[in-house]
Amino acid sequence: MTWTSTFAESLSSWLRWPSRSTTRHVLIGVLIGFSFSLTSTSIALYWQQRKKDRQPVTHFPPRPIELRSDEVVKGVVGLIGNYLFYRINSLSDALGIEILGKAEFLNIGGSVKDRVALQMINDAEREGLIRPYTGSRIFEGTVGSTGISIATIARARVAYFVAIIMPDDVAEEKVKALQALGAEVQKVRPASIVDKKQYVNLAKQQASKFGQADIIDEKNLGLNVNHISHTFESPSTSILVSEAPRHVQFEANEWNGISGDADQPRGYFADQFENKSNFYAHYNGTGPEIWRQTSGKIDAFVAGAGTGGTVAGTGQYLKSMNQDILVAIADPDGSGLYNKVKYGVMFDRKESEGTKRRHQVDTVVEGIGINRLTHNIELALPILDDAFRITDAEAVAMSRYLVKHDGLFLGSSSACNLVACVKLAKQKAWTHGKIVTLERVIIPSFGKVLSWRYIGLKNDPSTFRNDEYLRKANIPIDPQIMEDLLQAKSYS
Numbered sequence: 001m002t003w004t005s006t007f008a009e010s011l012s013s014w015l016r017w018p019s020r021s022t023t024r025h026v027l028i029g030v031l032i033g034f035s036f037s038l039t040s041t042s043i044a045l046y047w048q049q050r051k052k053d054r055q056p057v058t059h060f061p062p063r064p065i066e067l068r069s070d071e072v073v074k075g076v077v078g079l080i081g082n083y084l085f086y087r088i089n090s091l092s093d094a095l096g097i098e099i100l101g102k103a104e105f106l107n108i109g110g111s112v113k114d115r116v117a118l119q120m121i122n123d124a125e126r127e128g129l130i131r132p133y134t135g136s137r138i139f140e141g142t143v144g145s146t147g148i149s150i151a152t153i154a155r156a157r158v159a160y161f162v163a164i165i166m167p168d169d170v171a172e173e174k175v176k177a178l179q180a181l182g183a184e185v186q187k188v189r190p191a192s193i194v195d196k197k198q199y200v201n202l203a204k205q206q207a208s209k210f211g212q213a214d215i216i217d218e219k220n221l222g223l224n225v226n227h228i229s230h231t232f233e234s235p236s237t238s239i240l241v242s243e244a245p246r247h248v249q250f251e252a253n254e255w256n257g258i259s260g261d262a263d264q265p266r267g268y269f270a271d272q273f274e275n276k277s278n279f280y281a282h283y284n285g286t287g288p289e290i291w292r293q294t295s296g297k298i299d300a301f302v303a304g305a306g307t308g309g310t311v312a313g314t315g316q317y318l319k320s321m322n323q324d325i326l327v328a329i330a331d332p333d334g335s336g337l338y339n340k341v342k343y344g345v346m347f348d349r350k351e352s353e354g355t356k357r358r359h360q361v362d363t364v365v366e367g368i369g370i371n372r373l374t375h376n377i378e379l380a381l382p383i384l385d386d387a388f389r390i391t392d393a394e395a396v397a398m399s400r401y402l403v404k405h406d407g408l409f410l411g412s413s414s415a416c417n418l419v420a421c422v423k424l425a426k427q428k429a430w431t432h433g434k435i436v437t438l439e440r441v442i443i444p445s446f447g448k449v450l451s452w453r454y455i456g457l458k459n460d461p462s463t464f465r466n467d468e469y470l471r472k473a474n475i476p477i478d479p480q481i482m483e484d485l486l487q488a489k490s491y492s
Contacts, residue, residue, distance in 0.1 A: 075156055075157075076108045076152070076156045077108075077153060077156055077157070080107055080108060080114045081107070081114075081286070083103045083106045083107070084102075084103055084293070085100040085102050085293055085294070086100070086101055086103060087100055088101055088402070088406060088408075088418065089405075089406055090402070090406050091418065091421065091486070095422065095425045095430075096430075096432065097425055097430050097431070097432055097433045097434065098433070098434040098435070099421050099422075099425075099435050100294075100435070100436050101436075101438070102286075102437070104438050105411075105414075109145075109148050109149040109153075110145070111145040112286070112310060112438055113145040113148070113149040113272075114152070114153075115282065115285050116146060116149065116272055116277070116307075117146060117152070117270075118153055118281070119285075120150075120270050120275055120277040120281075121138070121153055121154075121270075123280075129268060130160070130266050130268045131266070132157060132159030133158075133159055134264060134265045135161070135265035136268060137161040137163055137207075137265070137266075137267050137268070138150055138154060138161070138163070139203045139207040139210075139267060140164055140203055140269070140270045140271070141165045141201070141203035142165075142166055143166060143167060143170050143174075143366055143367060144166060144170050144174030144175075144177075144178075144366070146307075147164040147166060147174070147178055147183065147185075148174065148177050148178060150183075150270065151177075151178055151181035151182065154181075154182075155181050161182075162182070163183065163184045163186070164178050164183050164184065164185050164203075165187075165199045165200075165202045165203045165206070166187055166199055167188065167199055168187040168188060168189060168190070169190055171366065175187065188202060200271070200273065203271075204269045206267075207267040207268065207269035208267070208269075209267075210266070272307050273374040273376065274375045274376070275375075275376075276375065276379075278307055278308075278376050279312050279313040279316075280313060281309065281313060282310050282312070282314040282317070283313035283314070283316055284313075284317075286310070286313065286314045286317075286438075287313060287316070287317025287318055291317070291321055294434065296322065298322075298325055298434050299325065299326065299434050300326040300327070300328065300421075300424060300433070300434075301325060301326070301327050301435075301436050301437070302327075302329070302330060302420045302435060302436070303315075303329060303330070303417060303437060304330045304367070304368030304369070304416055305329045305337055305369075306368045306370055307370075307376050307377075308375075308377030308378075310438065311327065311380045311384070312376050312380035313379075315383045326385045326386065326424070326428075327383050327384055328385055328386040328387060328424055329341065329386075329387045330368070330420035331387055331390065332365040332368060332395070332416055333365075333390075333391055334371075335368070335369030335370055335371060336371040336372075337370065337377070337387060340387075341381070341384050341387035342387055346371065346372070365412040365413055365416055366411075367411075367412070368416060386424065388419070388420040388423045388424065390420060392470075393475055393476040393477075393478065394419045396470060396475060396476070396477055397480075399411075399415040400477070400479045400482075401479055401482040414437075414438075417437040418437065419485075420437075421435045422485055422486060422491075423485070423491045426488060426489075426491035
């Protein structure tokens with residue numbers, strides 16, 4: 001027998017059609033396997049859907065920032081709030097987590113303070129403390145941003161006069177902005193809050209003088225005129241409202257409060273530091289916006305604190321939605337908040353006699369940092385998880401780093417916020433997650449844009465980006481500081 005015949009016989013036996021019983025068994029096995037697979041998949045999908053249905057679902061309302069092309073807001077006041085987040089690419093890529101900045105500098109007044117100013121004015125009107133178009137005047141003590149926001153809204157509504165008292169060492173651009181908006185500006189020497197001539201105290205004093213009686217020429221009338229201060233404290237412990245009487249008062253009769261005359265002009269001391277409207281502007285506005293825009297996926301919120309309203313209102317709202325969200329503040333040199341959060345003592349070592357460069361807070365950073373407890377800061381303390389001390393050198397380094405790597409010309413307070421974000425991420429050794437902060441003010445490229453919406457002109461001696469000024473103040477200009485911080489394995 002040849003090998004070919006042997007191969008042919010083997011092949012024919014291998015190709016032989018299986019018996020009926022074998023075929024039946026194979027088909028039954030395939031059907032059983034398919035049925036079992038289909039049944040188990042269906043059961044798994046059923047239980048998965050049932051478990052999903054039992055879990056509470058957070059429904060987010062449509063985001064206000066998603067406007068249709070046919071929607072138009074009413075006036076510039078409608079432009080306040082609801083601005084986008086943007087990713088800080090250089091920091092996010094270096095850290096491996098998402099660092100998001102909320103573009104508050106796009107507010108019509110140029111900062112997050114637009115929210116506060118609008119809330120304070122709306123609340124005062126709703127409570128009947130002031131009325132528009134009556135010749136009333138709003139008084140405020142501020143380093144600039146809140147004053148610009150109040151003046152912007154007052155001008156947009158053509159409803160109130162504005163008087164701003166501010167330290168004489170703030171950026172001159174802020175003064176020009178206020179004057180362009182029609183505000184009366186008074187610059188005073190920086191002083192402690194216990195000094196009667198401190199800018200906030202002077203604002204309250206001037207508001208109270210708005211209610212003094214008219215002065216009569218006593219020589220002509222031969223009358224002994226008594227001056228009456230028509231002032232009262234509002235439901236807030238600090239807001240002061242006064243009325244200017246239409247008629248001369250000849251006798252000092254006791255005054256029992258605000259009159260019912262709708263046309264009577266009033267002086268209103270807004271007091272952003274103590275006014276709870278500051279808190280509610282962020283609890284009812286900024287906080288819910290952040291929660292919606294991130295779909296609740298946020299691990300930490302970082303902000304600076306000047307009056308305390310931003311971190312208190314935003315932080316409390318976010319904590320109410322998720323207690324695990326970490327809330328931290330960025331505190332500049334000379335401010336006492338860092339020690340208050342860390343050690344329970346409101347004090348900074350640079351408050352020692354003979355160590356200050358300026359009388360307010362020992363830093364070139366404007367807008368954040370304080371050495372006293374305000375009502376709004378007291379609201380923030382229970383929800384603050386951490387605080388980070390930010391030196392002037394670190395803030396300067398961050399501002400230069402962002403220009404180089406992201407094309408962002410952010411102001412000093414925004415730079416502080418982002419340094420704190422980096423320190424927080426390093427401290428927690430996070431490799432994933434999302435940290436949110438507010439970008440308060442943006443400054444223009446090379447200081448060439450002369451616009452009241454920005455601070456930081458190159459020829460302004462107090463400019464944050466002025467190298468000559470920084471050197472005279474003995475503040476290092478070293479971009480490597482930020483490179484080293486980003487490359488560090490941890491921060492403690």
